[in-house]
Amino acid sequence: xxxxxxxxxxLTSRLRQVGIFVxxxxxxxxxxxxxxxxxxxPQNVTNLVVQNSYILILAIGMVMVIIxxxxxxxxxxxxxxxxxxxxxxxxxxxxxxxxxxxxxxxxGALVGAWQGYWIAYVGIPAFIVTLAGMLIFRxxxxxxxxxxxxxxxxxxxxxxxxxxxxxxxxGTSVLEWLTVILGVGATVALLIQALKERxxxxxxxxxxxxxxxxxxxxxFTALLMLVITFLLxxxxxxxxxxVVLAALxxxxxxxxxxxxxxxxxxxxxxxxxxxxxxxxxxxxVTFRLFVNMGVLAALAGLVFTARLNSAQPAGxxxxxxxxxxxxxxxxxxxxxxxxxxxxxxxxxxxMGVLNxxxxxxxxxxxxxxxxxxxxxxxAVGFDIFNKNRSGGGxxxxxxxxxxxxxxxxxxxxxxxxxxxxxAGVK
Amino acid sequence: MNTPILQMRGITxxxxxxxxxxxxxxxxxxxxxxxxxxENGAGKSTLMKVLSGVYPHNxxxxxxxxxxxxxxxxxxxxSEKRGIVIIHQELALSPYLSIAENIYLGNEQAxxxxxxxxxxxxxxxRLLARVGLDENPVTPVQHISVGKQQLVEIxxxxxxxxxxxxxxxPTAALxxxxxxxxxxxxxxxxxxxxxxxxxxxxxxxxxxxxxxxxIIRDGKTIETLRLDEGQITQERIIRxxxxxxxxxxxxxxxxxxGEEVLRIEDWSVRHPQDHTRMVVNNANLHVRKGExxxxxxxxxxxxTELAMSVFGRTYGTATSGKxxxxxxxxxxxTVSDAIRHGIAYATEDRKHYGLNLIEDIKRNISLAALRKLxxxxxxxxxxxxxxxxxxxxxxxxxxPSVAAITGKLSGGNQQKxxxxxWMFSDPDVxxxxxPTRGIDVGAKFExxxxxxxxxxxxxxxxxxxxxxxxxxxxxDRIYTLAAGHITGEVPIAEATQETLMHYMTKExx
Numbered sequence: 043x044x045x046x047x048x049x050x051x052x053l054t055s056r057l058r059q060v061g062i063f064v065x066x067x068x069x070x071x072x073x074x075x076x077x078x079x080x081x082x083x084p085q086n087v088t089n090l091v092v093q094n095s096y097i098l099i100l101a102i103g104m105v106m107v108i109i110x111x112x113x114x115x116x117x118x119x120x121x122x123x124x125x126x127x128x129x130x131x132x133x134x135x136x137x138x139x140x141x142x143x144x145x146x147x148x149x150g151a152l153v154g155a156w157q158g159y160w161i162a163y164v165g166i167p168a169f170i171v172t173l174a175g176m177l178i179f180r181x182x183x184x185x186x187x188x189x190x191x192x193x194x195x196x197x198x199x200x201x202x203x204x205x206x207x208x209x210x211x212x213g214t215s216v217l218e219w220l221t222v223i224l225g226v227g228a229t230v231a232l233l234i235q236a237l238k239e240r241x242x243x244x245x246x247x248x249x250x251x252x253x254x255x256x257x258x259x260x261x262f263t264a265l266l267m268l269v270i271t272f273l274l275x276x277x278x279x280x281x282x283x284x285v286v287l288a289a290l291x292x293x294x295x296x297x298x299x300x301x302x303x304x305x306x307x308x309x310x311x312x313x314x315x316x317x318x319x320x321x322x323x324x325x326x327v328t329f330r331l332f333v334n335m336g337v338l339a340a341l342a343g344l345v346f347t348a349r350l351n352s353a354q355p356a357g358x359x360x361x362x363x364x365x366x367x368x369x370x371x372x373x374x375x376x377x378x379x380x381x382x383x384x385x386x387x388x389x390x391x392x393m394g395v396l397n398x399x400x401x402x403x404x405x406x407x408x409x410x411x412x413x414x415x416x417x418x419x420x421a422v423g424f425d426i427f428n429k430n431r432s433g434g435g436x437x438x439x440x441x442x443x444x445x446x447x448x449x450x451x452x453x454x455x456x457x458x459x460x461x462x463x464x465a466g467v468k
Numbered sequence: 469m470n471t472p473i474l475q476m477r478g479i480t481x482x483x484x485x486x487x488x489x490x491x492x493x494x495x496x497x498x499x500x501x502x503x504x505x506x507e508n509g510a511g512k513s514t515l516m517k518v519l520s521g522v523y524p525h526n527x528x529x530x531x532x533x534x535x536x537x538x539x540x541x542x543x544x545x546x547s548e549k550r551g552i553v554i555i556h557q558e559l560a561l562s563p564y565l566s567i568a569e570n571i572y573l574g575n576e577q578a579x580x581x582x583x584x585x586x587x588x589x590x591x592x593x594r595l596l597a598r599v600g601l602d603e604n605p606v607t608p609v610q611h612i613s614v615g616k617q618q619l620v621e622i623x624x625x626x627x628x629x630x631x632x633x634x635x636x637x638p639t640a641a642l643x644x645x646x647x648x649x650x651x652x653x654x655x656x657x658x659x660x661x662x663x664x665x666x667x668x669x670x671x672x673x674x675x676x677x678x679x680x681x682x683i684i685r686d687g688k689t690i691e692t693l694r695l696d697e698g699q700i701t702q703e704r705i706i707r708x709x710x711x712x713x714x715x716x717x718x719x720x721x722x723x724x725x726g727e728e729v730l731r732i733e734d735w736s737v738r739h740p741q742d743h744t745r746m747v748v749n750n751a752n753l754h755v756r757k758g759e760x761x762x763x764x765x766x767x768x769x770x771x772t773e774l775a776m777s778v779f780g781r782t783y784g785t786a787t788s789g790k791x792x793x794x795x796x797x798x799x800x801x802t803v804s805d806a807i808r809h810g811i812a813y814a815t816e817d818r819k820h821y822g823l824n825l826i827e828d829i830k831r832n833i834s835l836a837a838l839r840k841l842x843x844x845x846x847x848x849x850x851x852x853x854x855x856x857x858x859x860x861x862x863x864x865x866x867x868p869s870v871a872a873i874t875g876k877l878s879g880g881n882q883q884k885x886x887x888x889x890w891m892f893s894d895p896d897v898x899x900x901x902x903p904t905r906g907i908d909v910g911a912k913f914e915x916x917x918x919x920x921x922x923x924x925x926x927x928x929x930x931x932x933x934x935x936x937x938x939x940x941x942x943x944d945r946i947y948t949l950a951a952g953h954i955t956g957e958v959p960i961a962e963a964t965q966e967t968l969m970h971y972m973t974k975e976x977x
Contacts, residue, residue: 246853250869301846301847302839302842308831309827309835312827313823315821317835318803319779319780319813320836321780321806322803380826
């Protein structure tokens with residue numbers, strides 16, 4: 043009974059993280075039913091990944107910007123602009139793809155530096171700067187393209203949008219074995235990592251997660267990865283863009299969790315003044331965040347252009363809203379300081395499944411937009427509700443009189459301890 | 469003469485865990501200027517909030533009689549209807565609205581919901597003449613000086629047919645000339661029959677205008693001194709303000725003072741918005757190895773401003789002066805420069821400037837010196853946990869684990885997290901700004917013990933505090949500040965609350 047209570051208490055204390063995950067599963071199951079099983083057909087799962095990849099790439103940069111307490115409204119226009127630049131470089135100037143891709147990412151970095159300069163060093167709110175950027179880079183897209191689409195692109199670039207890793211068996215086998223190897227390998231790596239982290243948390247007595255929940259969560263995640271592997275492998279294998287995306291998610295998760303830069307980003311969003319007074323170069327961090335956003339927007343623009351096989355004047359329109367929604371549905375706080383890359387990915391997938399599922403059902407964009415808007419509102423509304431209930435702690439568990447940790451001990455006059463005060467490492 | 473206009477009897481106001489006011493009595497006679505004196509946190513402002521209805525009538529005990537009728541105010545507008553108007557320390561004017569609009573804000577001169585601008589501006593001009601302010605009523609308030617804004621506040625009070633005017637530290641933000649003008653106006657209004665209550669730290673001002681002085685200490689009325697009985701003298705007021713027993717709330721320590729670590733020379737800082745105001749004026753001070761140096765001063769004396777301007781110019785503009793460490797001039801123009809030179813500043817405002825309240829203990833502790841824990845830009849989280857656990861033990865931070873969110877800790881434990889953060893940055897000089905503010909007595913003792921230990925380890929410690937007994941209990945030497953000037957340097961052997969208060973209220977020659 044007490045174990046159950048403990049598990050329940052833990053779940054309610056992490057209602058947000060658990061809730062978002064459960065919501066994704068419920069939405070998948072709902073559409074699986076409504077579409078008569080089409081949603082999870084191998085071909086559709088592959089489509090889902092490829093269709094949403096550029097939004098997910100943008101959401102990585104967006105959640106970082108939002109954690110620092112800013113916003114970027116320009117990413118859609120920047121992605122469109124970079125598509126146009128890629129078109130000019132590759133189709134008009136005849137640059138090879140291996141030169142054009144780094145050049146485009148560099149242009150993205152410059153775009154980010156431009157916006158970062160105004161936001162970090164001049165002090166104009168990001169909302170204004172990137173709203174201006176949204177117009178500026180849409181305008182530049184139109185100018186670059188002279189209002190006409192550029193097409194076609196060479197196969198090497200198109201592979202970035204719709205290509206797959208090579209099939210080891212030459213297409214003779216039912217399952218695509220490279221995908222199986224990668225999927226199983228990644229699952230094993232994930233399991234090892236999860237166990238390792240849990241062991242370390244236990245060692246330092248930081249573990250609050252009940253064993254039952256840990257087992258359920260880890261098993262479930264592993265099974266999910268194996269199912270997706272199976273589905274991908276029974277169609278055409280691993281999309282190249284999925285490999286790119288996976289690498290980005292792993293790298294940026296590590297960056298945000300473990301790097302000095304990531305920590306500084308959370309600190310700035312959590313309390314700007316305290317961060318400044320702790321010696322953090324807040325302007326430099328903000329600047330770099332926007333440069334990074336520019337590079338990721340450029341990458342998203344390349345993937346999108348590659349997928350369409352054309353650079354279009356309206357390319358990237360509305361991407362900013364989808365990526366911002368992904369970050370917020372994924373648990374980022376409007377006031378900054380809270381959010382994760384993984385959360386933004388789940389948020390992006392929820393939006394993606396909604397889009398895809400409703401399209402299969404033949405719902406028009408009218409209803410799609412209506413429903414997506416409501417989902418965003420409910421997700422963030424739930425956050426605020428949760429926060430207000432617990433008086434700022436984000437802890438609905440208190441309602442059920444469940445305690446996950448002992449209450450802070452009462453302060454009492456303590457005698458001077460004889461231990462050395464400075465326990466720092468040298 | 470001598471008919472009472474206001475009688476407050478047995479006022480007791482309790483906040484969770486604190487008795488802010490205890491059986492306070494205040495008698496104000498019609499047509500007098502009545503000053504209220506007391507140390508920071510003595511309960512003066514709380515008393516005025518009780519009187520003006522900021523705290524509604526059922527949230528405290530005791531009775532208030534105004535013009536011999538009981539008062540049951542449940543909001544400021546109730547007290548204003550009776551002619552009691554309070555002007556707060558922070559002016560409540562809207563900077564973009566005109567003088568006239570501000571005067572009639574919430575009391576618009578309107579017919580059927582439409583503002584009568586002619587009447588508004590004419591009436592405002594009449595009120596401005598009464599307070600002696602020569603400005604056009606349509607001028608936006610942001611275009612006039614703070615001193616004049618104060619007069620606009622008074623004009624606003626007059627527009628409400630004020631009988632009792634309460635001024636909370638009205639001259640704290642004013643220069644000498646504006647202060648003089650304001651005090652003259654108070655006397656002028658007294659001639660017109662307006663009774664005033666003035667809260668002030670500046671004893672020479674009180675001597676200039678007050679007919680009576682009530683002294684409050686630790687939430688209790690000490691005494692009321694009357695001018696006509698010849699009782700208002702500086703010594704008497706100071707004795708009343710500080711006369712409490714020095715309790716043995718402080719750990720014993722044997723100071724072991726070494727060479728000079730930090731010296732600040734000719735340090736001057738101007739107000740970030742009002743560039744004509746010198747917030748710190750030509751300050752010189754130094755601190756030695758193993759020494760605890762106090763900075764005493766009343767509200768607005770420039771203590772925090774001095775500390776923050778030294779710590780990476782985080783306050784003020786046009787900062788000038790030199791900082792020396794071990795005799796060598798150092799540059800502390802940014803916070804990271806200051807930290808690199810071994811200076812740490814623990815802020816007086818933990819919640820806004822000290823901690824990331826939505827983050828856990830270990831990440832707060834590591835923040836100022838994250839690079840010590842990082843290899844190639846990546847933080848060693850295990851090492852971070854080891855460090856944080858070390859501080860949790862040595863500082864006696866009471867929390868379930870170092871993964872606990874700092875926003876959920878008590879004030880004392882939050883302060884220990886802030887101190888841990890700065891100790892981990894391994895400073896030579898620690899500036900602790902109000903290290904025991906908002907902390908209960910038991911936790912205070914722990915903080916004092918930590919300060920003593922830091923000094924014993926050879927750190928130079930500067931403590932800023934509004935509580936004189938605290939400074940007397942833990943310091944080796946105390947500087948006093950008044951209006952941005954260092955007015956005294958007192959070795960602990962010669963320091964008493966009276967001498968310190970004397971220097972703290974000393975005006976520049």
